[in-house]
Amino acid sequence: MRPGGEETPALLLQGVGRRFGALAAVSDVSLAVARGERRAVLGPNGAGKTTLFNLICGDFPPTAGRVLLFGEDITALRPHHRARRGVGRTYQTSLLFNGLSVRDNLLVALRGARPGRFSWRLPPTADRAAAQLLAERVRIAALLDTPVAALSHGQRRQLEVGMALACEPRLLMLDEPAAGLSPVERPELVALLRSLPRDLTLIVIEHDMDIALPIADLVTVMKDGQVVVEGPPDRIESDPMVQAIYLGHGRSH
Numbered sequence: 001m002r003p004g005g006e007e008t009p010a011l012l013l014q015g016v017g018r019r020f021g022a023l024a025a026v027s028d029v030s031l032a033v034a035r036g037e038r039r040a041v042l043g044p045n046g047a048g049k050t051t052l053f054n055l056i057c058g059d060f061p062p063t064a065g066r067v068l069l070f071g072e073d074i075t076a077l078r079p080h081h082r083a084r085r086g087v088g089r090t091y092q093t094s095l096l097f098n099g100l101s102v103r104d105n106l107l108v109a110l111r112g113a114r115p116g117r118f119s120w121r122l123p124p125t126a127d128r129a130a131a132q133l134l135a136e137r138v139r140i141a142a143l144l145d146t147p148v149a150a151l152s153h154g155q156r157r158q159l160e161v162g163m164a165l166a167c168e169p170r171l172l173m174l175d176e177p178a179a180g181l182s183p184v185e186r187p188e189l190v191a192l193l194r195s196l197p198r199d200l201t202l203i204v205i206e207h208d209m210d211i212a213l214p215i216a217d218l219v220t221v222m223k224d225g226q227v228v229v230e231g232p233p234d235r236i237e238s239d240p241m242v243q244a245i246y247l248g249h250g251r252s253h
């Protein structure tokens with residue numbers, strides 16, 4: 001396999017682990033996510049999903065193993081260096097500017113995404129057009145002049161995805177995008193995620209199967225820091241191990 005060639009996975013984890021003292025939060029995780037793939041990482045509370053997410057984004061280094069992005073070893077790189085190489089992300093807690101409009105939030109993200117970002121050199125019309133495109137992509141174009149404080153929870157999530165897309169990521173990581181959404185908002189989010197460009201590689205960390213399964217090409221299920229099952233959504237749903245893990249956790253509707 002030619003490093004960096006088309007067949008090189010977007011993300012390759014090789015025996016990745018992370019300990020916090022005596023606790024192995026993530027243990028010997030190996031997985032390959034193909035270019036343009038939509039991968040869901042599922043698992044109950046405490047399974048290690050967020051820790052794995054942070055290891056991929058670089059919030060802290062793994063205590064074992066390697067992380068490769070499009071063939072490049074990024075294990076030792078800090079988050080902003082990973083971001084420059086194409087890792088985009090959203091956060092479980094919102095990082096929006098409540099006092100600003102949707103448009104201004106997108107403009108801040110667009111300007112922050114550019115090297116030399118404090119130069120403010122691009123003509124405002126180009127930025128406004130880019131903000132408009134992003135808003136259309138995440139289905140909130142009608143809300144461009146609305147203050148973020150007036151958005152619903154679901155609309156905030158859509159804006160967060162738009163802001164992450166402003167950096168033109170090659171790999172987009174979403175951390176529990178459906179957390180706190182109403183039953184009406186959830187299908188809208190699923191539709192939005194399904195409509196993202198197919199060349200974008202997407203990893204969604206979720207504990208909710210009803211969100212994860214409709215958007216995923218492949219699902220990785222974690223428990224106690226380890227990968228316990230991996231496969232296509234239809235097989236995951238009927239897998240006895242997955243059913244046992246989720247028994248008692250319930251599926252929300």
Ligand SMILES: Nc1ncnc2c1ncn2[C@@H]1O[C@H](COP(=O)(O)OP(=O)(O)OP(=O)(O)O)[C@@H](O)[C@H]1O
Pocket residue numbers: 020023024025043044045046047048049050051052207
């Ligand atoms: N910074 C930390 N220090 C110590 N222990 C941690 C730290 N972060 C996570 N852990 C522990 O690692 C384990 C895995 O946690 P993690 O948050 O990755 O799971 P999760 O699958 O994301 O769960 P949830 O769905 O509740 O977010 C848990 O036992 C957690 O308490």
